[in-house]
Amino acid sequence: MLSMRVAHDLGEGATPERFLTERAERLLEGASDKGLSTDIATQSSLPKLFGLLIVLAAFVIGALSDRFTGSDHFINLLSAPFWGIVLWNLLAYLVILLGALGLFGRAGHIGLSLRGFLLPLMQKCSANPFSRGYKASFIESWTRLTVPLMRIRIARMLHVAAICFALGLIASLLVRGLSTAYWAGWESTWLAEKPEIVKSFLDWTYGLVPAVGGLPAMPDVATVASMRSDLLPYAQGGVNNAAPWLVRMIILLTAAVIMPRLILVLINTWRLKAGTNNFRLEISDPYFQDLLSESSQNAALGALLIIAPESATEQTITYLVRLSQAWGAPAEQALARINLSDPECGMSEISVQEKTLAALVLEGASTPEEDVQGIIIDKVRDRIREQGAQLCALLNMTAFSARQRSYPERIAQRQNNWGKFASGHSLALIAFDANESDASAVIKALRAQATTLTACAEQNSKDS
Numbered sequence: 001m002l003s004m005r006v007a008h009d010l011g012e013g014a015t016p017e018r019f020l021t022e023r024a025e026r027l028l029e030g031a032s033d034k035g036l037s038t039d040i041a042t043q044s045s046l047p048k049l050f051g052l053l054i055v056l057a058a059f060v061i062g063a064l065s066d067r068f069t070g071s072d073h074f075i076n077l078l079s080a081p082f083w084g085i086v087l088w089n090l091l092a093y094l095v096i097l098l099g100a101l102g103l104f105g106r107a108g109h110i111g112l113s114l115r116g117f118l119l120p121l122m123q124k125c126s127a128n129p130f131s132r133g134y135k136a137s138f139i140e141s142w143t144r145l146t147v148p149l150m151r152i153r154i155a156r157m158l159h160v161a162a163i164c165f166a167l168g169l170i171a172s173l174l175v176r177g178l179s180t181a182y183w184a185g186w187e188s189t190w191l192a193e194k195p196e197i198v199k200s201f202l203d204w205t206y207g208l209v210p211a212v213g214g215l216p217a218m219p220d221v222a223t224v225a226s227m228r229s230d231l232l233p234y235a236q237g238g239v240n241n242a243a244p245w246l247v248r249m250i251i252l253l254t255a256a257v258i259m260p261r262l263i264l265v266l267i268n269t270w271r272l273k274a275g276t277n278n279f280r281l282e283i284s285d286p287y288f289q290d291l292l293s294e295s296s297q298n299a300a301l302g303a304l305l306i307i308a309p310e311s312a313t314e315q316t317i318t319y320l321v322r323l324s325q326a327w328g329a330p331a332e333q334a335l336a337r338i339n340l341s342d343p344e345c346g347m348s349e350i351s352v353q354e355k356t357l358a359a360l361v362l363e364g365a366s367t368p369e370e371d372v373q374g375i376i377i378d379k380v381r382d383r384i385r386e387q388g389a390q391l392c393a394l395l396n397m398t399a400f401s402a403r404q405r406s407y408p409e410r411i412a413q414r415q416n417n418w419g420k421f422a423s424g425h426s427l428a429l430i431a432f433d434a435n436e437s438d439a440s441a442v443i444k445a446l447r448a449q450a451t452t453l454t455a456c457a458e459q460n461s462k463d464s
Helices: 002-010 016-033 045-069 080-100 113-126 133-145 147-177 195-204 221-226 243-277 286-301 314-327 370-386 398-403 408-424 439-463
Strands: 074-076 183-185 304-309 335-338 357-363 390-396 429-432
Touching (some): 016 286, 080 243, 183 243, 304 314, 357 439, 370 408, 390 439, 398 408
Parallel strands (some): 304 357
């Protein structure tokens, strides 16, 4: 009954966050006191290894992709794979920008197919297949809870993979350029006789890189026409040498792929750090809502004080302690033993807080009498109500039931007599047997009685 104890200690003014945090801390303290280990690794090495393999694969594919930009000695400036890489990245930036503006995607994330494919895969890699019991349940819940952070990690990994793809392409061009004489040119089925269109394309793409640092100016139309692949003078030097164009290609890849992706990697790293440090538990889940609803009721019902006679047996006291613990209060605060044999004694010792439910323990082995138990009940009720609390009664049938075990009708008759007697004093009566009664069932009856008494008190306050 940890939730009940926390609710009583914090009161009705506690926020949901405060209640759940306090409950979790006490739960961990209790587990530690029992010698239970609550340390569970929430980060698996498999997703990191999987991400590393994707990044390495991207570099290798990028290093091999320079073969698609031309032949062994020829660099096609109109290469569809090369410009496909650039356009793909520009499209990715556009989608990311639209997502950031709320014009693309839903639920606060961008639903791209590749990320959607990798997310469940990463989740499965994060779960430890050898975990069992509460650890497996926790890892499953934690993985589901940290989906937003996992999406950011996947996005960052893909940005790094894009960078490595471009770096692989650049490295391949640079390394192979040391032992291969590249020639720059173009070839096209539809533009073969239209060098002016090719010239415009080159100016609006490669021409964005300024002619500085030894880079020559962009060629004129005649030169562009002579750069057609079937007209290239492979055996002669000249403007068709690919070195300046390779530099422009590298600069374009750096500007269109590496730098933007690097910025996105830094942004996602910052988002991960901020999200990890400020991670908020989503409490709209039915589990937490049930806890909070129960805690609100517990806090509204207040604490429990059991008033037991000094003559109560140790067996009875042990059971009453169990009741107080099940209600959620420490035994030393929820159990008061006073002299109830004399109606003139012990009343001043009863001290309760407002909204407390006081349960007066009556001995079922005794026959109820107006000049003894009746006076005690009335005085205890007056004392309790003076302090703004409510009173009910617990009928201890332990000793009587043990003696009359073979005569259940006598037990029922005794409970019936006590019930009528308590009803005559407007007192709800809950019977228990320390040998047989389930503490949780008695607590439910006490909670129901506390709810009824609280509702009646509030209605009387409104009427007055």
